[in-house]
Amino acid sequence: MTPIEEQVEVLMSGTAYGDPATRQNMAADLRERLGECQREGRPLRVYCGYDPRTSDLHLGHTITMRKLRQFQEFGHDVTFLVGTFTSLIGDPSDKDSARDQLTMRNVEDNARTYAEQAFKILDRDKTRVRRNDEWLAPLDFADIIRLASHFTVQQFLVRENFTKRIEEEKAIYLHEFFYALMQAYDAVAQEADVQVGGQDQLFNILVAGRKLQTGLGQKPQIAIIMGESLPGTDGEIKMSKSLGNHIPLLSEPWDMFGKVMSLPDKAMGVYHKLILGWTQARVQALEADLQAGAAHPNETKMRLAREIVGIFHSPGAAAAAQARWDEVFRGGAGVPDDMAEAELGATEEIRDILLRLNMVSSRGEARRLIQQQGVRLNDAKVDSLQAAITLEMLPAVLQVGKRKFVRLVRAHGGGE
Numbered sequence: 001m002t003p004i005e006e007q008v009e010v011l012m013s014g015t016a017y018g019d020p021a022t023r024q025n026m027a028a029d030l031r032e033r034l035g036e037c038q039r040e041g042r043p044l045r046v047y048c049g050y051d052p053r054t055s056d057l058h059l060g061h062t063i064t065m066r067k068l069r070q071f072q073e074f075g076h077d078v079t080f081l082v083g084t085f086t087s088l089i090g091d092p093s094d095k096d097s098a099r100d101q102l103t104m105r106n107v108e109d110n111a112r113t114y115a116e117q118a119f120k121i122l123d124r125d126k127t128r129v130r131r132n133d134e135w136l137a138p139l140d141f142a143d144i145i146r147l148a149s150h151f152t153v154q155q156f157l158v159r160e161n162f163t164k165r166i167e168e169e170k171a172i173y174l175h176e177f178f179y180a181l182m183q184a185y186d187a188v189a190q191e192a193d194v195q196v197g198g199q200d201q202l203f204n205i206l207v208a209g210r211k212l213q214t215g216l217g218q219k220p221q222i223a224i225i226m227g228e229s230l231p232g233t234d235g236e237i238k239m240s241k242s243l244g245n246h247i248p249l250l251s252e253p254w255d256m257f258g259k260v261m262s263l264p265d266k267a268m269g270v271y272h273k274l275i276l277g278w279t280q281a282r283v284q285a286l287e288a289d290l291q292a293g294a295a296h297p298n299e300t301k302m303r304l305a306r307e308i309v310g311i312f313h314s315p316g317a318a319a320a321a322q323a324r325w326d327e328v329f330r331g332g333a334g335v336p337d338d339m340a341e342a343e344l345g346a347t348e349e350i351r352d353i354l355l356r357l358n359m360v361s362s363r364g365e366a367r368r369l370i371q372q373q374g375v376r377l378n379d380a381k382v383d384s385l386q387a388a389i390t391l392e393m394l395p396a397v398l399q400v401g402k403r404k405f406v407r408l409v410r411a412h413g414g415g416e
Contacts, residue, residue, distance in 0.1 A: 007074050011030060043076040045192050046077065048064045048067075050083060050118075055109065058241060060238065063198065068122060069123065071194070076194075080114075080122060082114050085133040086183060088107065089176070111131070147185060150211060151181065156177050186209075188212055188213055191218060195209060197224070205221070210223070228270065228273075232247075233262055235392065247259045249312055256305075256321070257309050258376070258377070258379035260305035261302065261305050265290070265297045265392045269283045269286065271304060275308055276307055302322070302325075328378075339405045339407050341408075344408050347390045350370070350382055351366040357406055369400060377397070
């Protein structure tokens with residue numbers, strides 16, 4: 001068995017809690033719980049929840065999955081929890097308005113392939129897959145009142161996103177409070193020792209989950225909160241399905257390749273670190289080489305795209321995606337050799353670019369084409385109506401339908 005100190009060092013790596021004292025407390029709790037489990041002859045019970053608000057997981061979800069994989073490699077009991085019930089409300093964390101509510105049919109459709117997607121990272125034979133409607137659906141109103149009595153309204157209102165809404169006079173709906181309560185009950189129902197999550201889950205895991213477990217006579221779970229989030233294809237905002245800046249794990253190889261190639265250059269370091277597992281020192285060396293001109297941004301990004309597609313598909317699929325990319329940029333595969341070229345002087349929404357370059361007749365047509373997946377950037381489907389192109393993403397090829405192409409380049413003297 002791996003020594004406890006070595007486990008603590010590995011399992012706490014990459015975590016952050018907003019202040020050093022909390023991190024030290026979590027490390028101490030983890031060390032103590034590992035000792036208890038060792039004496040009892042059992043593994044830690046560890047889980048992370050994933051809400052099927054849409055049908056795909058994305059690269060950002062793999063950050064917590066890799067942490068779960070570390071627990072698996074140390075022999076602990078890992079649960080991949082599908083939030084079939086919590087998805088009905090949707091997590092209000094980091095949201096400036098209430099989410100749309102889903103039906104159970106929506107959730108069931110979305111959840112169908114979640115476990116298979118997770119096995120891209122997790123060990124299939126060592127992963128327990130559960131759904132939280134198993135214990136949340138049977139609760140009655142009396143149960144909800146009993147669980148809610150462990151919390152105060154003030155505890156919820158101090159959350160940053162709710163405070164911001166109050167200041168902006170935006171609505172906070174009562175049902176949004178239930179999300180943290182339901183997630184806290186996930187920990188109780190599983191008698192969890194550890195819950196893994198991102199920064200947006202700090203309140204749900206560290207406050208709500210631990211408090212409810214304590215109130216119901218269980219030992220509070222250790223919160224493993226990952227310190228960094230993966231930025232989306234815009235290179236700025238955390239990757240999110242609801243924002244449409246995500247790279248789905250179910251992307252076809254060439255689509256995934258193209259989306260990685262569309263990343264701004266400044267995002268390459270964090271992608272190498274969080275997706276490929278590079279050390280900080282290695283990332284810093286890469287960034288220094290890019291800055292000095294010793295490494296070419298496009299070649300570096302192309303290698304990154306090949307490695308990512310190879311992880312989530314296969315080396316053969318990565319090679320085929322690379323070949324398709326080369327064809328597009330060399331004028332093959334139906335792409336005109338004399339492709340029109342247009343300059344971009346600042347960040348601009350794709351819908352505006354299409355209208356400005358007369359590739360569509362109206363913003364309405366641009367919206368319809370995007371919704372019908374008829375617009376591609378670097379051979380990757382444009383999924384969001386708010387998708388934009390920054391200067392760091394250039395040069396780039398924008399395609400509408402099968403015959404309209406434009407190569408976007410940086411305007412002379414253009415700046416953000």
